[in-house]
Amino acid sequence: MAPRVPSSSLLLVGAALLLGLAAGAARASNEEGDALYALRMRLSDPNGVLQSWDPTLVNPCTWFHVTCDTASRVVRLDLGNSNVSGSIGPELSRLVNLQYLELYRNNLNGEIPKELGKLKNLISLDLYANKLTGRIPKSLSKLGSLRFIFENNSRLNGPELQGLVSYDFGC
Ligand SMILES: *[C@@H]1O[C@H](CO)[C@@H](O)[C@H](O)[C@H]1NC(C)=O
Ligand SMILES: *[C@@H]1O[C@H](CO)[C@@H](O)[C@H](O)[C@H]1NC(C)=O
Numbered sequence: 001m002a003p004r005v006p007s008s009s010l011l012l013v014g015a016a017l018l019l020g021l022a023a024g025a026a027r028a029s030n031e032e033g034d035a036l037y038a039l040r041m042r043l044s045d046p047n048g049v050l051q052s053w054d055p056t057l058v059n060p061c062t063w064f065h066v067t068c069d070t071a072s073r074v075v076r077l078d079l080g081n082s083n084v085s086g087s088i089g090p091e092l093s094r095l096v097n098l099q100y101l102e103l104y105r106n107n108l109n110g111e112i113p114k115e116l117g118k119l120k121n122l123i124s125l126d127l128y129a130n131k132l133t134g135r136i137p138k139s140l141s142k143l144g145s146l147r148f149i150f151e152n153n154s155r156l157n158g159p160e161l162q163g164l165v166s167y168d169f170g171c
Pocket of ligand 2: 128129152
């Protein structure tokens with residue numbers, strides 16, 4: 001004869017399962033917020049332009065300088081002229097729906113992460129007037145429909161630079 005399981009403990013197990021599922025769903029929908037928050041942690045922000053980036057919100061769509069589509073997926077990041085410094089980091093490659101990445105006229109340093117080559121939906125990548133160094137990653141050359149602007153990063157180089165800068169360079 002099977003041991004009798006009190007129905008109250010079954011309820012508890014059921015409730016725990018539901019909570020687990022809910023937490024999993026919230027986590028998944030906040031993946032893009034996590035990526036942006038990782039960027040916030042990486043940057044120095046003397047003018048407080050990232051102050052509204054609150055990781056406890058269900059998604060980043062109400063954060064300043066972040067634009068989502070109707071499905072609450074991040075499609076624009078507008079941080080041009082924001083006086084932020086630090087490195088860009090690979091986390092932004094998790095914003096797979098991103099179309100506009102505007103980081104021009106800041107004090108960003110370090111290399112351009114090769115992971116940005118995963119952003120298949122990018123239309124515009126404006127990194128001009130920063131302090132970026134190293135080579136422009138080859139991975140970016142796969143993003144055919146992209147308009148790149150890397151100008152005025154005095155220590156940025158690479159044989160790819162010439163081709164990429166002149167690619168639809170209509171600024
Ligand atoms: C940018 O930040 C620096 C501090 O890092 C500050 O001295 C400077 O005034 C800021 N520039 C602008 C235009 O806000
Ligand atoms: C790059 O710097 C030059 C000289 O300061 C300036 O004339 C030009 O407009 C800058 N280009 C961009 C894209 O900021």
